[in-house]
Amino acid sequence: MPPPPAKWKGKCEFKDSSLCNNKLIGARSFNLAAKAEQPLDIDGHGTHTASTAAGAFVSNADVLGNARGTAAGIAPSAHLAIYKVCFPDGGVDCAESDILAGMDAAIQDGVDVMSISIGDDPGTPLFDDIMAVGSFAAIEKGIFVSCSAGNFGPTNSTLSNEAPWILTVGATSLDRMLVATAKLGNGAVYDGQSISRQKNSKQPEKQLPLVFNSSLCGEGALNGLDVKGKVVLCERGIVGRIAKGQMVKDAGGAAMILMNKEIDGFSTLADLHVLPAAHVSFADGEKIKAYINSTRWPTATVVFRGTTLRDTSTSAPAMLSVSSRGPATQSKGILKPDIVGPGANIIAAWPFSLENATVTAPTFNVMTGTSMSCPHLSGVAALLKGSHPSWSPAAIKSAMMTTADVTNIAGKPIVDEKHQPADVFAIGAGHVNPTKANNPGLIYDIKPDDYMSYLCGLGYTDQQVGKIVRRNIKCAEQEKLPGGQLNYPSFSVTLGHSQTFTRTVTNVGTASSVYAVKINPPSGVYVTVKPSILSFSDMNHKATYAVTFTRARNNTAIRPFTQGYIAWTSDKYSVTSPISVTLQ
Template sequence: MMDITHFLYLILLFNFCSLTVQGSELSSTTDFEKKKVQTYIVHVEQPEVGVLGQSDNLDLENWHKSFLPFGESASHENQKGVYLSPSSKDTAYTDNAHTQILGAAAGNGNLKESNFGKGVIIGVLDTGVFPSHPSFSDEGMPPPPAKWKGRCEFATCNNKIIGARSFNIDGNMTNGTGVQPPIDDDGHGTHTASTAAGRFVNYADVLGNAEGTAVGMAPLAHLAIYKVCFGEDCGDSNILAALDAAIEDGVDVLSLSIGDDPGPLFQDNIAIGGFAAMKNGIFVSCSAGNFGPFNTTLSNEAPWLLTVGASTLDRKIVAIAKLGNGEEFDGESVFQPNDFPSMLLPLVYAGMNGKPESALCAEGSLKGVDVKGKVVLCERGGGIARIAKGQEVKDAGGAAMILMNDEANGFSVEADVHVLPATHVSYAAGLKIKAYINSTAAPKATILFRGTILGEPSSPSVASFSSRGPSLASPGILKPDIIGPGVNILAAWPFPVDNNTNTNIKSTFNIMSGTSMSCPHLSGIAALLKSSHPTWSPAAIKSAMMTTADLLNIGGKQIVDETLQPADIFATGAGHVNPSRANNPGLIYDIQPDDYIPYLCGLGYKDEEVGILAHKPVKCSENPSIPEGELNYPSFSVKLGPSQTYTRTMTNVGEANSSYEVMVIAPKGVDVIVKPTKLYFSELNQKATYSITFTRVESDYRTGEFTQGYIKWVSANYFVRSPIAVRFE
């Protein structure tokens, strides 16, 4: 039942310049879009309505039409910057490899209790869905829960896809085409939806690679699809309207593989809508963003959202670059032609003419460069998609491409559906290949295709593109929260990937990389936990995931990043998700919706700014503020000058009679004191509180530098770990 507030902040959108437009003043519509149109989202009070503007008898469609008439400007230059989250700026379900690395394969241990997400509804905000794909079959699926209030805007909903709607509010105003059905004409939404909750599909593969059974994380969960992205951009107005509808419809989990530019939380519309969802008991999982490996590049930083970074699988689709001097360098590619000759071909560096655009294999840059019949070495980057670089080589007559990383991406490579024989190799390998080219008058190379290989011991590792903390919006909250599979993810796809129109389109799959791919893994896992523990709050589910996460790879060593060195806490957050352990965490850190009010006041926000997020009037003078570190969060992010002391309260969800003793792995240069050192519980749901004090000790760390560690509460059958990041002031 939706709680009704006395005051609510509805979303009104105003086109500021709409009354000033005169045809004689502008040379073209494009000029108008670029120079004149701006959209303002104004949050105003509205009495006696429900969450995000819903009353019990308010017609939702009319509300959207009357209160969201204009949407964002169609001008990309003036849009706020909400975007899809896969690493498409550089590129480019869950199959058996994903479920194995997550320890969540069919029938595994404690996850039997979740019944594969049965009865849980996952709402996916994305580019729509391709409903006839077998990943969305409803064979053996029960009908939707009685609470479901949603509807379907195409004819093919079933007991798997129980609702599908489009929200193209800004598009309706700019092109007058009316509401488009929520069919996926991009592929992104189909991929993410099937990753979260796709059914078992046998004999899945992409161009003969990564063969196996495809299955989402929660295959018996229901899906509710909300199409909010049209083209590359996802309008703020679309997202807010869809979040509003999803709350009213009755979803349990929301999955948003969408990101926004960082900024104050009260200006972040995903944070605003996500708070309303959280107030209604809905778990919200979001992508961290694809602007790594650089720090402070995160999206979706609010503490009531799960912020998900991306990691690798233990599966590689190997393509080896073999040089004329006998050296071989492992790389990856999904496209692995059987008829590519193993004989050595002439090898050439695309940038041999000294032009940076040629080195990057930019469109048209290889005209006049002799690459015909040769293997061409291209450099990654320049905002040019990896596959597009191969297209330029192919158009120029090249026989194959070796794509080398730039320095920032290091050893982090991805498998793509290239348009010609190709391999993607590391930066170190690329430097050696360049050196070889410069060492001989007649360099030669070929590519040896080795197919799918499992068991990579360094996995999971952090993907180079995965955005990193610390958080800009709230530095006292450690972000990202967690990492999960987001590299070379095989999932459902609406189109044939080989451009073969004879391919059975109902069973096509594609491999994609990005935090867009890691987000729905965690959304599906949240559905499993919700099915096992229907009374758990969103904060409890998040805590269970974070405090049980893995710090080691499958080889038993520390998780590494794109440098092959141990990844820091701003890359991994709490670590790599472990679903089975999350299902039985022992203790949890819980947070109620009103607990965020003192935290928001403590950020220095004005009353009306806090009210925008809280969806009710707030007077910070009447709500004693707390420092960020005092929020009952499962991790710690500490700015340390003078000593800092915080408290945490833990709830027993493990064994009635149990005790826990604290283990401290203190960050270097920091003394950590926890009181008490033991917690005792005599019943389930009992709470216990501890304090933790951080004090700087003599060290070589300078102001602005970071160090990390963790505390771990240990009992006979459980451990509950909280990571610690410390920045010295």
């Protein structure tokens, strides 16, 4: 690794400063309750996310022998700086004052990208959202900010990090599975996921009694029940997945089959359980229940099949059930989440032994959630910043969103946890495609001042806007920009009869180029675009177009939401913007 860039002003606050190097160029800690605390990771989350974004190449990486291969972050040649702002021993895990202090320090130190797998409660007004405040200061300095959408899905309107200057990232599955199979006494086989702690993957397939005594397997729920030496079926919910296995083990159970609730559908995860376990879908869990009720002596076993790669007949990537969904509640003129990326069963660096968490022995571990998808997109942003150093944060966001994939590896629509086509409140613009994002053709750019006009357009008071931008603002002297008029690379429309929006695109593709509009209108809505042809004669030239959305007279749709897209296509590019319409 080369030395840090000349602009770098960061610090290394480890007692042993040699822990910093040309890869880890900064490490700082922000804890008002314990100012002398070192920036050491005590739960693994920060190490995992940091290495996902910018970890170096490591050969023979695995999780207790599972999924062996070469590991690397998305931007392995990027420098990395760590800002510790969460301290679980202080009453509040991540204090707002510590978060803001860390973000401000990162700005002053000279970072290019912030990856923040933290979020406020869904529905927090922007002026009370510390992530919105800290990230606004960042984008004013040209720093890209990527944040997790949250893990409160699949219910709608559960997003965190709604601010339009933040890239809000949802989570999808991979085409890799860590397969654990539940084999029943009647010969039925149900593939799920889990990670084996067994040193010998060829463990005997011994059928054991199968019971379903307590649906959630919570604290004390198995007390007094005879589960010793048996396979216990547990339902997902309330209690953590791994904690359920611990309850089964403590009660003497030999193995666990963990089934989804109906809301989680087919979204299964590979956890490092404390006993042999298989996490199966809701549909398969219902079949296992039916088997238990059909025979006097039900039996089962759990067999680990190791790592498998799905072929093009499968549905990867697919939405994770836990990934928070739109629509946005505080930024109703902005479609959120912006984009999705890999967040299921992500293997990345871990600071402790998996056999004994009290032992510092760097290894790898698997984690799931939008905390994991966020650093994937942060790494892509770092690559784009390196390739296009003059691009603004909004330009980088636009490049990723307008080139995102809405189909899976089989060429079919990306599906949700129910195996139904995922809507824009789940996938936003789609699944990130880094190669296409590096050459998007056109970009939608936004200046920081435009966001201030947007905030005034939300009807915020001067004081509320001032809290976000951290200076005095007079909205009476500021242009008020309706949310839907922000030059965003997507459309979120609340429609009575008709509305018109304008957008301006900048040519960053081929100097001399012509784009024609392609419209897939939302059901029951007419969409017209003027002009329908955009011509460019040089790089960085701009063109403006207007989009009118009109509700069809015979539209009697019961569903309150409908969706579509607009794409500007040339002989080389397709620049796509998703549309969400809320019918009034």
